[in-house]
Amino acid sequence: MDACRKAVLGRLVAADLGYGDPCGRPSGPSPDGSPAAGASASTRPRSCLTTGVSQALGLLAQALRADGVSTVGVEDPGSLGVRQHLDNWRLTTVPIPVDAAGVRVDELAASGVPAVMLTPAHQFPTGAVLDGERRRQLAAWTRTGGLVIEDDYDAEHRYDRPPVPALRATLPERVCYAGSVSKLLAPALRIGWLLVPRRYRDAVVAAKRNADLGNAVLPQLVLGELITSGAFERQLRLLRQRHVRRRDAMTAALARHLPEATVHGAAAGLHLMVTLDGDVVDTELAAAALARGVKVQPLSWHCLRPLPPRPGASATRPTPRRPSTRESRPSPPCGGVAAVVTPGAARPSAHRPAGRRRPADHRRPRPPRRWPPRPPSAHGPSSSPSAAAASPRCNSVRPSPRPGPSRNRQLSANSSYA
Numbered sequence: 001m002d003a004c005r006k007a008v009l010g011r012l013v014a015a016d017l018g019y020g021d022p023c024g025r026p027s028g029p030s031p032d033g034s035p036a037a038g039a040s041a042s043t044r045p046r047s048c049l050t051t052g053v054s055q056a057l058g059l060l061a062q063a064l065r066a067d068g069v070s071t072v073g074v075e076d077p078g079s080l081g082v083r084q085h086l087d088n089w090r091l092t093t094v095p096i097p098v099d100a101a102g103v104r105v106d107e108l109a110a111s112g113v114p115a116v117m118l119t120p121a122h123q124f125p126t127g128a129v130l131d132g133e134r135r136r137q138l139a140a141w142t143r144t145g146g147l148v149i150e151d152d153y154d155a156e157h158r159y160d161r162p163p164v165p166a167l168r169a170t171l172p173e174r175v176c177y178a179g180s181v182s183k184l185l186a187p188a189l190r191i192g193w194l195l196v197p198r199r200y201r202d203a204v205v206a207a208k209r210n211a212d213l214g215n216a217v218l219p220q221l222v223l224g225e226l227i228t229s230g231a232f233e234r235q236l237r238l239l240r241q242r243h244v245r246r247r248d249a250m251t252a253a254l255a256r257h258l259p260e261a262t263v264h265g266a267a268a269g270l271h272l273m274v275t276l277d278g279d280v281v282d283t284e285l286a287a288a289a290l291a292r293g294v295k296v297q298p299l300s301w302h303c304l305r306p307l308p309p310r311p312g313a314s315a316t317r318p319t320p321r322r323p324s325t326r327e328s329r330p331s332p333p334c335g336g337v338a339a340v341v342t343p344g345a346a347r348p349s350a351h352r353p354a355g356r357r358r359p360a361d362h363r364r365p366r367p368p369r370r371w372p373p374r375p376p377s378a379h380g381p382s383s384s385p386s387a388a389a390a391s392p393r394c395n396s397v398r399p400s401p402r403p404g405p406s407r408n409r410q411l412s413a414n415s416s417y418a
Contacts, residue, residue, distance in 0.1 A: 004225040008218065016221075022214040023205055024049030025221065048194045048208055049215050052187070053151055054085055056178040056194035059211070060149065061089030063196070063203035064115065072149070073116035075103055077302040079124050082117060082151070095304035098123060102130030105137035108146075115147040121164045122154035125273050125302050127265010129164055138167070142174035147197075152179035154269035156236060159244045161267045173197045181223065183270060184236060189219050243270065273299070 024047075050056045064072075069091075074083055076095030083093050094113050097104045102123060108116055120130035130138070142148060150167045158164075168175040180192030196204050208214070226232040247266060254261050254274065264273040274296075276285075282298035289296050300306075 004222050004229060004231060007229075008221040008225050012221075016217060020214055020217065022209040022212075023047065024215060025217060048196075048204055049220065050178075050180075050192040050194050050208070051190040051212070051215060052180045052182060052192040053178045054081075055211065056180075056192055057082070057085045057149075058089055059194060059204050059207040060176055060178075060196065060200070061086060061091050062207040063200045064091070064147075065089070066203055067200070069114050069147070071113050071115075073108055073111055073113040074304070075118060075123060076304045077125055077299055078117075078304075079119075080302050083304070086117070093304070098126055098128060100126075100128055102128050102134045103138075105134055105141055108138075109141055109144075114145065115149060117149045117151065118167070119151045119153040120167055121152060122157075122265065122269040124153055124269075125265075125271065125297075125299065127267075127269060127271075127273055129161070129268075130167075135167070139171060142171055146174070148175045150175050150177045152177065154183065155179070156184060157240065157243060157270055158268040159240060159247065168195060176200065184232075184239070185223075185226075189223070191215065191219055191223055247272070 048056075048059070050059065064070075071092045071094060072086055073096045074086070074093045075098045077098060078095075086093050094111050096108050096111060096113075096116060102120060103116070103118055118130070120135075122129065138148065148167055148171065152166060155164065155166070166175075166177060168177040174197065176197065177195040178192065181189055182192070194204065223232075226235075250272060251263055251266055254263060258274075258276070260276060262275045264275065266272055282300050286296050286298045
């Protein structure tokens with residue numbers, strides 16, 4: 001990173017530090033489905049650099065409202081943070097059920113919404129991948145006038161399955177595509193991208209200009225240098241190796257200490273969903289885990305509608321090995337307790353070397369913990385390695401209260417591997 005920064009600084013001239021294109025510098029990174037080498041402005045139509053997916057949603061919401069779209073379908077369960085961003089821009093969100101094959105397109109068509117927000121590469125929080133049949137159904141739905149907002153969430157963090165093509169690759173005029181480098185490099189860089197169909201480009205560019213006149217120049221140029229020098233690809237390989245080790249450690253620990261649990265979405269991504277059978281309140285289970293230094297998110301936070309109970313359902317024992325790409329598809333996340341877990345998301349005291357732990361009688365008393373815990377902040381998880389992990393797409397504030405305790409018995413455990 002330092003070498004790239006020095007190389008960029010050595011090439012800067014005074015004109016580079018002036019106001020530029022609000023969509024990003026031509027010599028910066030090109031958002032074309034994933035970060036790629038820079039290109040001229042003429043070869044990058046309908047793309048706009050943003051300060052992350054959150055800003056991309058805000059820009060797109062303004063363009064959609066100007067086009068008469070005020071209702072958007074969202075995955076259920078789906079990211080609480082995404083719903084709150086859309087609500088903040090006065091878009092009404094309608095829940096669309098998700099199962100092991102991804103979003104239910106038949107339910108989407110029946111809902112009558114003109115647009116839908118999806119995470120097809122690795123659905124949050126279930127970890128489901130939108131399969132081929134659902135993709136064909138979705139393409140047919142867009143031909144009737146539907147619009148897809150595709151969040152390329154966790155697309156690069158794959159371990160035991162081949163890459164999944166972006167929906168935009170086959171439906172460029174019916175898909176708005178958003179992504180960021182927050183989970184590849186660091187959220188503090190605040191670099192993301194948004195690609196929109198031709199009819200929304202002018203509105204998105206105007207919204208970006210009015211928002212901030214464009215992203216900071218230096219991070220764009222440094223990221224472009226990282227990509228063209230090959231350092232970005234090396235960083236991605238390093239992250240995959242690190243995340244696989246932590247994922248394996250987490251699934252092995254679950255198999256050893258919680259053999260009745262079922263793990264979902266382990267083949268990719270930065271979080272796992274764990275389901276249990278039994279009459280357990282997910283928020284109470286999350287509180288018990290937090291008291292022991294593990295931060296998980298109750299799945300009820302991310303559900304607009306209560307999930308039906310699954311009485312008597314059997315759970316399979318997760319194995320410590322890496323899941324095979326031929327592994328059978330996990331069962332739909334309904335019933336049992338579900339949690340989103342992040343490997344390595346323990347409090348600092350959990351990492352104290354053996355032999356240096358003070359006797360229990362002499363430990364410093366900790367302040368009482370607050371419960372229910374607050375959902376992740378609107379600015380995403382902490383970058384500290386010892387911080388309890390928050391879901392990468394759960395940047396949110398406290399959800400509105402639900403009547404009565406949640407007994408969908410699913411807990412969503414989100415693990416940050418960084």
